[in-house]
Amino acid sequence: MSELDEIRNCLVEMKDLSALMVDLAFSSVLYNSEEIAEEVYLLEEKMDDLTLKVKKLALRAAKSEEDPESLLSIIDLADINERISDAAYAIADIILRDIEPHPIIRRIMEDTEEELGRVTVRPGSVLIGKTLQQLKLPSKIGTRILAIKRGTRYIYNPGKDDVIQEGDVLIAVSSDMDKLRKLAGEEVEEEE
Amino acid sequence: MEEWDEIEVPNNVKDIFVEMKNTAELMVDLAYSSVLFQEKEIAEEVLELEEYLDLLNYHLMVKAVLAARSPKEAEQITAILQMGRAIDEISNAAADLAKMVLEEKLHPVVRDVILESEETIGKVQVSPESILVGKTLEELDLATNTGVWVSAIRRGKRWIFDPDEDTKIMPGDILIGRGTRTALDYLKEIARGILKVMKHE
Numbered sequence: 001m002s003e004l005d006e007i008r009n010c011l012v013e014m015k016d017l018s019a020l021m022v023d024l025a026f027s028s029v030l031y032n033s034e035e036i037a038e039e040v041y042l043l044e045e046k047m048d049d050l051t052l053k054v055k056k057l058a059l060r061a062a063k064s065e066e067d068p069e070s071l072l073s074i075i076d077l078a079d080i081n082e083r084i085s086d087a088a089y090a091i092a093d094i095i096l097r098d099i100e101p102h103p104i105i106r107r108i109m110e111d112t113e114e115e116l117g118r119v120t121v122r123p124g125s126v127l128i129g130k131t132l133q134q135l136k137l138p139s140k141i142g143t144r145i146l147a148i149k150r151g152t153r154y155i156y157n158p159g160k161d162d163v164i165q166e167g168d169v170l171i172a173v174s175s176d177m178d179k180l181r182k183l184a185g186e187e188v189e190e191e192e
Numbered sequence: 193m194e195e196w197d198e199i200e201v202p203n204n205v206k207d208i209f210v211e212m213k214n215t216a217e218l219m220v221d222l223a224y225s226s227v228l229f230q231e232k233e234i235a236e237e238v239l240e241l242e243e244y245l246d247l248l249n250y251h252l253m254v255k256a257v258l259a260a261r262s263p264k265e266a267e268q269i270t271a272i273l274q275m276g277r278a279i280d281e282i283s284n285a286a287a288d289l290a291k292m293v294l295e296e297k298l299h300p301v302v303r304d305v306i307l308e309s310e311e312t313i314g315k316v317q318v319s320p321e322s323i324l325v326g327k328t329l330e331e332l333d334l335a336t337n338t339g340v341w342v343s344a345i346r347r348g349k350r351w352i353f354d355p356d357e358d359t360k361i362m363p364g365d366i367l368i369g370r371g372t373r374t375a376l377d378y379l380k381e382i383a384r385g386i387l388k389v390m391k392h393e
Contacts, residue, residue, distance in 0.1 A: 004301055011305040019311065022282065026213075029275070070299040073292055077302050083285040084220075087278040094271045102268035104206045105275075111210045113335075114217065139339040139375035144311075175335035 003061035007074055010054045014081040017043055017050075020157050021088035023146050023173050027116050028095045030109045036147070036171070039156055040092035047085040054078040117177035121168045122185030133160035141183070143174035199244065201251045205259060205272065208252045215245050216279045218354050219286035221343040221370045225313045226293045228306045234344065234368075237353050238290035245283040252276045313368065314340075314376035320363035321385030330357035337390050338382065339375030344368040 001009075021043050028036035058075050062068040094101060109116050121127055127135065137143045148155040148162065149169035155162060164170075172180055178188045202208045219241050226234035256273055260266040292298060306313060318324050324332060335341050345352040345359065346366040352359060361367075367383070369376065381387045 008301050008304050008308070011301070012308045015305055015309045016311075019309075025278075029271075070297055073297055073299045073302050076288070076292055077305065080285045080289050083288075084282050087281040087285070090278040090281070091275055094274055099267055099271045100264075101271050102265075104209075105272070108206055108209050108213070111206070112213045114341075136374060138372045139378050142336040142339045175333070175341075179336065 003057045003064075007054055007057045007061065010050050010057070011074070011077055011081070014047060014050050014054070014078060014085075016157075017047060018081040018084040018088065020146060021047075021085050022091075023116065023144075024156070024171075025088040025091035026109060027118075027146060027171050028092045029101050029105055030116055031118060032095060032101060034095055035154060037092035037095035039147075039154065040088055041096065043156075044085050044089040047082055051078045051082045114173050114175065115177050116171075116173050117180070119170045119172060119177070119180050119184045119186060121164055121166055121170065123166055125164075125166070125183065125185035127164045127183055128166050129163060131161050131163050132158055135164070137172075137180070141174070141179040142176060143172050143180050145170050145172050147171040199247065201248060203255075205252065205255045208248055208255065209272065209276065212245060212248045212252065212276060212279045215241055215248065216283045216286065218343055219245070219283050220289075221313070221341065222353065222368075223286040223289040224306050224370075225343065225368050226290050227298065228303055228313050229315065229368075230293060230298070232294060233351055234353075235290035235293040237344075237351070239287055242283050242287040245280060249276050249280045311370055311372055312376065313370055314380070316340075316367040316369060316376070316380050316383045318361055318363060318365045318367065318383045319385045322361075322363075322383050323385075323388055323390065324361045324383055325363050327361055328357060329355055329359050329361070332361070332390070334369070334379065338371070338379045340367075340369040340371035340379045342367050342369045 021040050024036050025040050027033070028040060055075055055078065058071045062071055065071060132145065137145065145158055146156070148158050148164070149171065150165065170180065170184065174180055181188045202211055219238050222234050222241070223238045225231065226238060253273060253276065256269045260269045329342065342355060343353070345355050346368070347362060369379065371379070382390055
Protein backbone atom coordinates (compact mmCIF):
# COMPACT_ATOMS: atom_id res chain seq x y z
CA MET A 1 0.00 0.00 0.00
CA SER A 2 1.34 3.44 -0.85
CA GLU A 3 1.72 6.09 1.83
CA LEU A 4 -1.19 8.03 0.37
CA ASP A 5 -3.47 4.98 0.52
CA GLU A 6 -2.50 4.45 4.11
CA ILE A 7 -3.10 8.12 4.88
CA ARG A 8 -6.51 7.93 3.25
CA ASN A 9 -7.50 4.91 5.35
CA CYS A 10 -6.30 6.53 8.58
CA LEU A 11 -8.15 9.75 7.86
CA VAL A 12 -11.41 7.97 6.98
CA GLU A 13 -11.16 6.13 10.29
CA MET A 14 -10.41 9.39 12.11
CA LYS A 15 -13.37 11.17 10.55
CA ASP A 16 -15.75 8.33 11.44
CA LEU A 17 -14.34 8.01 14.94
CA SER A 18 -14.46 11.71 15.76
CA ALA A 19 -18.14 11.85 14.74
CA LEU A 20 -18.88 8.74 16.83
CA MET A 21 -16.99 10.19 19.80
CA VAL A 22 -19.05 13.39 19.83
CA ASP A 23 -22.30 11.39 19.86
CA LEU A 24 -20.99 8.99 22.51
CA ALA A 25 -19.75 11.89 24.65
CA PHE A 26 -23.17 13.53 24.66
CA SER A 27 -24.74 10.13 25.40
CA SER A 28 -22.42 9.63 28.37
CA VAL A 29 -23.54 12.96 29.82
CA LEU A 30 -27.20 12.31 29.04
CA TYR A 31 -27.20 8.92 30.78
CA ASN A 32 -24.55 9.78 33.35
CA SER A 33 -22.67 6.71 32.08
CA GLU A 34 -19.07 6.28 33.13
CA GLU A 35 -18.73 3.27 30.84
CA ILE A 36 -19.53 5.27 27.72
CA ALA A 37 -17.30 8.11 28.92
CA GLU A 38 -14.46 5.60 29.38
CA GLU A 39 -14.91 4.46 25.80
CA VAL A 40 -14.60 8.06 24.61
CA TYR A 41 -11.37 8.27 26.59
CA LEU A 42 -10.01 5.12 24.91
CA LEU A 43 -11.03 6.33 21.46
CA GLU A 44 -9.31 9.64 22.16
CA GLU A 45 -6.04 7.77 22.74
CA LYS A 46 -6.57 5.95 19.47
CA MET A 47 -7.14 9.27 17.72
CA ASP A 48 -3.84 10.58 19.10
CA ASP A 49 -2.05 7.54 17.66
CA LEU A 50 -3.75 7.94 14.29
CA THR A 51 -2.86 11.64 14.16
CA LEU A 52 0.79 10.90 14.73
CA LYS A 53 0.68 8.12 12.15
CA VAL A 54 -0.83 10.40 9.50
CA LYS A 55 1.80 13.07 10.18
CA LYS A 56 4.66 10.59 9.85
CA LEU A 57 3.20 9.13 6.66
CA ALA A 58 2.72 12.60 5.21
CA LEU A 59 6.36 13.43 5.83
CA ARG A 60 7.40 10.24 4.06
CA ALA A 61 4.98 10.85 1.19
CA ALA A 62 6.46 14.32 0.72
CA LYS A 63 9.54 12.80 -0.91
CA SER A 64 7.58 11.50 -3.87
CA GLU A 65 4.93 14.19 -4.04
CA GLU A 66 5.13 16.73 -6.85
CA ASP A 67 3.75 19.48 -4.65
CA PRO A 68 4.75 18.54 -1.08
CA GLU A 69 3.03 21.61 0.34
CA SER A 70 -0.37 20.22 -0.64
CA LEU A 71 0.24 17.56 2.02
CA LEU A 72 -0.29 20.30 4.60
CA SER A 73 -4.02 20.00 3.96
CA ILE A 74 -3.78 16.34 4.96
CA ILE A 75 -2.06 17.21 8.23
CA ASP A 76 -4.66 19.94 8.80
CA LEU A 77 -7.49 17.45 8.30
CA ALA A 78 -5.92 15.08 10.83
CA ASP A 79 -5.52 17.95 13.30
CA ILE A 80 -9.09 19.12 12.83
CA ASN A 81 -10.45 15.64 13.54
CA GLU A 82 -8.17 15.31 16.52
CA ARG A 83 -9.48 18.60 17.91
CA ILE A 84 -13.08 17.42 17.46
CA SER A 85 -12.18 14.27 19.38
CA ASP A 86 -10.50 16.35 22.10
CA ALA A 87 -13.72 18.33 22.42
CA ALA A 88 -15.67 15.06 22.70
CA TYR A 89 -13.30 13.96 25.43
CA ALA A 90 -13.77 17.26 27.27
CA ILE A 91 -17.51 16.52 27.32
CA ALA A 92 -17.06 12.92 28.51
CA ASP A 93 -14.61 14.18 31.14
CA ILE A 94 -17.56 15.79 32.97
CA ILE A 95 -18.77 12.26 33.78
CA LEU A 96 -15.29 10.91 34.51
CA ARG A 97 -14.73 13.72 37.02
CA ASP A 98 -17.93 12.70 38.76
CA ILE A 99 -19.74 16.01 38.42
CA GLU A 100 -23.43 15.38 38.56
CA PRO A 101 -24.77 16.81 35.29
CA HIS A 102 -27.30 19.60 35.51
CA PRO A 103 -30.87 18.33 35.14
CA ILE A 104 -31.51 20.56 32.12
CA ILE A 105 -28.96 18.55 30.11
CA ARG A 106 -31.46 15.75 29.61
CA ARG A 107 -34.07 18.20 28.36
CA ILE A 108 -31.49 19.73 26.05
CA MET A 109 -30.69 16.40 24.41
CA GLU A 110 -34.36 15.75 23.76
CA ASP A 111 -34.75 19.08 22.02
CA THR A 112 -31.80 19.04 19.64
CA GLU A 113 -32.38 18.17 15.99
CA GLU A 114 -30.47 14.94 16.34
CA GLU A 115 -32.01 13.25 19.32
CA LEU A 116 -30.03 10.79 21.43
CA GLY A 117 -31.82 7.87 22.92
CA ARG A 118 -31.62 4.50 24.60
CA VAL A 119 -34.02 1.83 23.41
CA THR A 120 -34.48 -1.73 24.71
CA VAL A 121 -35.24 -4.51 22.23
CA ARG A 122 -38.33 -6.29 23.58
CA PRO A 123 -39.38 -9.90 22.96
CA GLY A 124 -41.09 -10.25 19.58
CA SER A 125 -39.45 -7.15 18.10
CA VAL A 126 -38.92 -7.25 14.31
CA LEU A 127 -35.31 -6.20 14.90
CA ILE A 128 -34.35 -9.48 16.60
CA GLY A 129 -32.07 -11.76 14.58
CA LYS A 130 -31.39 -9.19 11.87
CA THR A 131 -28.02 -7.70 10.96
CA LEU A 132 -27.58 -3.95 10.77
CA GLN A 133 -26.97 -4.38 7.06
CA GLN A 134 -30.40 -6.00 6.63
CA LEU A 135 -32.11 -3.37 8.74
CA LYS A 136 -30.63 -0.31 6.96
CA LEU A 137 -31.77 1.87 9.86
CA PRO A 138 -29.94 5.02 8.68
CA SER A 139 -31.83 5.28 5.39
CA LYS A 140 -35.11 3.73 6.57
CA ILE A 141 -35.76 5.60 9.79
CA GLY A 142 -32.93 8.14 9.93
CA THR A 143 -31.29 6.37 12.87
CA ARG A 144 -27.68 5.43 13.56
CA ILE A 145 -26.77 2.93 16.26
CA LEU A 146 -23.80 4.23 18.24
CA ALA A 147 -23.52 1.28 20.58
CA ILE A 148 -25.29 -1.89 21.66
CA LYS A 149 -25.33 -2.82 25.32
CA ARG A 150 -25.62 -6.59 25.64
CA GLY A 151 -25.71 -7.77 29.22
CA THR A 152 -22.92 -5.88 30.89
CA ARG A 153 -20.87 -5.48 27.72
CA TYR A 154 -20.96 -2.70 25.15
CA ILE A 155 -20.41 -3.11 21.41
CA TYR A 156 -19.33 0.29 20.19
CA ASN A 157 -19.86 1.43 16.61
CA PRO A 158 -21.45 -1.88 15.60
CA GLY A 159 -20.74 -3.02 12.04
CA LYS A 160 -23.01 -4.25 9.28
CA ASP A 161 -22.73 -7.90 10.35
CA ASP A 162 -23.70 -7.34 13.97
CA VAL A 163 -27.00 -9.05 14.79
CA ILE A 164 -29.58 -7.51 17.12
CA GLN A 165 -30.67 -9.75 19.98
CA GLU A 166 -33.58 -9.71 22.37
CA GLY A 167 -32.76 -7.59 25.41
CA ASP A 168 -30.13 -5.49 23.63
CA VAL A 169 -30.08 -1.87 24.66
CA LEU A 170 -29.48 0.30 21.62
CA ILE A 171 -27.80 3.68 22.08
CA ALA A 172 -28.85 5.62 19.04
CA VAL A 173 -28.95 9.03 17.43
CA SER A 174 -32.02 9.79 15.38
CA SER A 175 -34.28 12.44 13.97
CA ASP A 176 -37.27 10.53 15.34
CA MET A 177 -36.48 8.12 18.15
CA ASP A 178 -40.09 6.91 18.42
CA LYS A 179 -39.71 5.06 15.11
CA LEU A 180 -36.91 2.98 16.62
CA ARG A 181 -38.85 2.52 19.86
CA LYS A 182 -41.80 1.09 17.92
CA LEU A 183 -39.58 -1.31 15.95
CA ALA A 184 -37.97 -2.42 19.21
CA GLY A 185 -41.39 -3.18 20.65
CA GLU A 186 -41.34 -0.43 23.27
CA GLU A 187 -44.57 1.29 24.09
CA VAL A 188 -44.66 4.74 22.59
CA GLU A 189 -46.90 7.50 23.79
CA GLU A 190 -48.55 9.02 20.77
CA GLU A 191 -48.12 12.76 20.45
CA GLU A 192 -51.19 15.02 20.32
CA MET B 193 -19.87 42.59 20.64
CA GLU B 194 -21.76 45.74 19.50
CA GLU B 195 -22.14 44.65 15.90
CA TRP B 196 -24.12 41.65 17.11
CA ASP B 197 -26.70 43.71 18.99
CA GLU B 198 -29.23 43.14 16.23
CA ILE B 199 -28.90 39.36 16.33
CA GLU B 200 -31.50 37.56 18.35
CA VAL B 201 -30.27 35.00 20.79
CA PRO B 202 -32.52 32.60 22.70
CA ASN B 203 -32.93 33.80 26.25
CA ASN B 204 -32.52 30.79 28.46
CA VAL B 205 -29.68 28.38 29.08
CA LYS B 206 -31.46 25.40 27.59
CA ASP B 207 -32.47 27.10 24.34
CA ILE B 208 -29.06 28.70 23.88
CA PHE B 209 -27.41 25.35 24.38
CA VAL B 210 -29.73 23.57 21.92
CA GLU B 211 -28.99 26.30 19.37
CA MET B 212 -25.24 25.90 19.95
CA LYS B 213 -25.32 22.15 19.45
CA ASN B 214 -27.45 22.39 16.30
CA THR B 215 -25.28 25.19 14.91
CA ALA B 216 -22.02 23.33 15.51
CA GLU B 217 -23.41 20.22 13.79
CA LEU B 218 -24.56 22.33 10.86
CA MET B 219 -21.12 23.94 10.68
CA VAL B 220 -19.31 20.61 10.48
CA ASP B 221 -21.66 19.45 7.70
CA LEU B 222 -21.26 22.71 5.79
CA ALA B 223 -17.49 22.73 6.27
CA TYR B 224 -17.15 19.24 4.78
CA SER B 225 -19.52 20.26 1.97
CA SER B 226 -17.42 23.33 1.20
CA VAL B 227 -14.28 21.20 1.02
CA LEU B 228 -15.85 18.45 -1.06
CA PHE B 229 -17.41 20.81 -3.60
CA GLN B 230 -14.77 23.55 -3.34
CA GLU B 231 -17.50 26.07 -2.62
CA LYS B 232 -16.14 29.27 -1.13
CA GLU B 233 -19.60 30.66 -0.42
CA ILE B 234 -20.36 27.71 1.86
CA ALA B 235 -16.99 28.17 3.57
CA GLU B 236 -17.79 31.83 4.20
CA GLU B 237 -21.12 30.86 5.72
CA VAL B 238 -19.27 28.56 8.11
CA LEU B 239 -17.06 31.45 9.21
CA GLU B 240 -20.13 33.61 9.85
CA LEU B 241 -21.76 30.85 11.87
CA GLU B 242 -18.57 30.60 13.88
CA GLU B 243 -19.00 34.23 14.98
CA TYR B 244 -22.63 33.53 15.81
CA LEU B 245 -21.59 30.55 17.90
CA ASP B 246 -19.06 32.66 19.82
CA LEU B 247 -21.89 35.03 20.63
CA LEU B 248 -24.12 32.17 21.77
CA ASN B 249 -21.35 30.81 23.98
CA TYR B 250 -20.90 34.24 25.55
CA HIS B 251 -24.63 34.44 26.32
CA LEU B 252 -24.57 30.89 27.67
CA MET B 253 -21.81 31.84 30.10
CA VAL B 254 -23.62 34.95 31.30
CA LYS B 255 -26.95 33.15 31.78
CA ALA B 256 -25.34 30.11 33.38
CA VAL B 257 -23.44 32.19 35.92
CA LEU B 258 -26.64 33.99 36.87
CA ALA B 259 -28.55 30.72 37.27
CA ALA B 260 -26.51 29.26 40.12
CA ARG B 261 -28.21 29.59 43.47
CA SER B 262 -26.16 27.16 45.55
CA PRO B 263 -22.69 25.58 45.51
CA LYS B 264 -24.19 22.34 44.17
CA GLU B 265 -25.91 24.16 41.34
CA ALA B 266 -22.73 26.06 40.64
CA GLU B 267 -20.88 22.79 40.21
CA GLN B 268 -23.55 21.44 37.88
CA ILE B 269 -23.37 24.65 35.90
CA THR B 270 -19.63 24.25 35.37
CA ALA B 271 -20.57 21.08 33.46
CA ILE B 272 -22.78 23.13 31.15
CA LEU B 273 -20.02 25.67 30.63
CA GLN B 274 -17.55 22.91 29.88
CA MET B 275 -19.93 21.50 27.28
CA GLY B 276 -20.40 24.96 25.80
CA ARG B 277 -16.66 25.37 25.50
CA ALA B 278 -16.33 21.94 23.86
CA ILE B 279 -19.03 22.79 21.32
CA ASP B 280 -17.25 26.07 20.66
CA GLU B 281 -14.06 24.12 20.03
CA ILE B 282 -15.87 21.84 17.55
CA SER B 283 -17.09 24.95 15.76
CA ASN B 284 -13.53 26.33 15.67
CA ALA B 285 -12.37 23.09 14.08
CA ALA B 286 -15.17 23.35 11.50
CA ALA B 287 -14.15 26.94 10.76
CA ASP B 288 -10.54 25.86 10.21
CA LEU B 289 -11.75 23.16 7.85
CA ALA B 290 -13.69 25.77 5.89
CA LYS B 291 -10.63 28.02 5.80
CA MET B 292 -8.77 25.27 3.97
CA VAL B 293 -11.09 25.89 1.01
CA LEU B 294 -10.46 29.61 1.05
CA GLU B 295 -6.72 29.08 1.09
CA GLU B 296 -6.86 26.76 -1.95
CA LYS B 297 -4.29 24.13 -1.19
CA LEU B 298 -6.27 20.94 -0.95
CA HIS B 299 -4.69 17.57 -1.60
CA PRO B 300 -7.02 15.21 -3.54
CA VAL B 301 -6.89 12.72 -0.65
CA VAL B 302 -8.92 15.18 1.45
CA ARG B 303 -11.92 14.85 -0.87
CA ASP B 304 -11.53 11.06 -1.03
CA VAL B 305 -11.70 10.91 2.76
CA ILE B 306 -15.03 12.75 2.82
CA LEU B 307 -16.46 10.52 0.09
CA GLU B 308 -15.30 7.29 1.74
CA SER B 309 -16.41 7.99 5.30
CA GLU B 310 -19.44 6.29 6.83
CA GLU B 311 -21.52 9.43 6.69
CA THR B 312 -20.68 11.40 3.61
CA ILE B 313 -21.94 14.47 1.82
CA GLY B 314 -23.92 14.50 -1.40
CA LYS B 315 -25.44 16.86 -3.93
CA VAL B 316 -28.96 15.97 -4.94
CA GLN B 317 -30.64 17.68 -7.88
CA VAL B 318 -34.43 17.85 -7.79
CA SER B 319 -36.13 17.18 -11.12
CA PRO B 320 -39.56 18.71 -11.90
CA GLU B 321 -41.09 15.22 -11.85
CA SER B 322 -39.98 14.48 -8.30
CA ILE B 323 -42.53 14.03 -5.53
CA LEU B 324 -40.34 16.38 -3.44
CA VAL B 325 -41.36 19.41 -5.50
CA GLY B 326 -43.77 21.82 -3.83
CA LYS B 327 -43.51 20.19 -0.41
CA THR B 328 -42.02 21.77 2.69
CA LEU B 329 -39.15 20.19 4.57
CA GLU B 330 -41.53 19.67 7.48
CA GLU B 331 -43.91 17.65 5.29
CA LEU B 332 -41.06 15.65 3.81
CA ASP B 333 -39.09 15.03 7.03
CA LEU B 334 -36.17 13.81 4.93
CA ALA B 335 -33.99 13.04 7.95
CA THR B 336 -36.47 10.46 9.21
CA ASN B 337 -37.76 9.18 5.88
CA THR B 338 -34.49 8.99 3.95
CA GLY B 339 -31.70 9.44 6.52
CA VAL B 340 -30.39 12.55 4.77
CA TRP B 341 -29.86 15.78 6.70
CA VAL B 342 -30.20 18.74 4.35
CA SER B 343 -27.84 21.52 5.39
CA ALA B 344 -28.11 23.79 2.35
CA ILE B 345 -30.08 24.30 -0.85
CA ARG B 346 -28.72 25.87 -4.02
CA ARG B 347 -31.54 27.66 -5.83
CA GLY B 348 -30.41 29.32 -9.04
CA LYS B 349 -27.51 31.52 -8.04
CA ARG B 350 -28.55 31.74 -4.42
CA TRP B 351 -27.79 29.55 -1.39
CA ILE B 352 -30.27 28.80 1.35
CA PHE B 353 -28.25 27.67 4.37
CA ASP B 354 -29.85 25.65 7.15
CA PRO B 355 -33.28 25.64 5.45
CA ASP B 356 -36.11 25.63 7.98
CA GLU B 357 -39.18 23.44 8.09
CA ASP B 358 -41.27 25.88 6.04
CA THR B 359 -38.80 25.86 3.13
CA LYS B 360 -40.51 24.46 0.03
CA ILE B 361 -38.53 22.37 -2.45
CA MET B 362 -38.59 23.80 -5.97
CA PRO B 363 -37.81 22.08 -9.27
CA GLY B 364 -34.12 22.46 -10.08
CA ASP B 365 -33.06 22.87 -6.44
CA ILE B 366 -29.77 21.27 -5.52
CA LEU B 367 -29.86 19.86 -2.01
CA ILE B 368 -26.64 19.47 -0.06
CA GLY B 369 -27.11 16.70 2.46
CA ARG B 370 -25.32 14.43 4.87
CA GLY B 371 -26.02 10.74 5.19
CA THR B 372 -24.75 7.27 4.45
CA ARG B 373 -24.20 6.47 0.77
CA THR B 374 -27.31 4.25 0.78
CA ALA B 375 -29.37 7.10 2.20
CA LEU B 376 -28.04 9.63 -0.31
CA ASP B 377 -28.60 7.25 -3.26
CA TYR B 378 -32.13 6.66 -2.07
CA LEU B 379 -32.86 10.40 -1.89
CA LYS B 380 -31.30 10.86 -5.34
CA GLU B 381 -33.75 8.36 -6.84
CA ILE B 382 -36.65 10.20 -5.23
CA ALA B 383 -35.28 13.54 -6.42
CA ARG B 384 -34.86 12.28 -9.97
CA GLY B 385 -38.49 11.23 -10.01
CA ILE B 386 -37.64 7.53 -10.35
CA LEU B 387 -39.18 6.65 -7.01
CA LYS B 388 -42.68 8.02 -6.58
CA VAL B 389 -43.22 7.14 -2.95
CA MET B 390 -41.04 7.83 0.04
CA LYS B 391 -42.09 4.90 2.19
CA HIS B 392 -39.96 1.81 2.55
CA GLU B 393 -41.94 -1.36 1.84
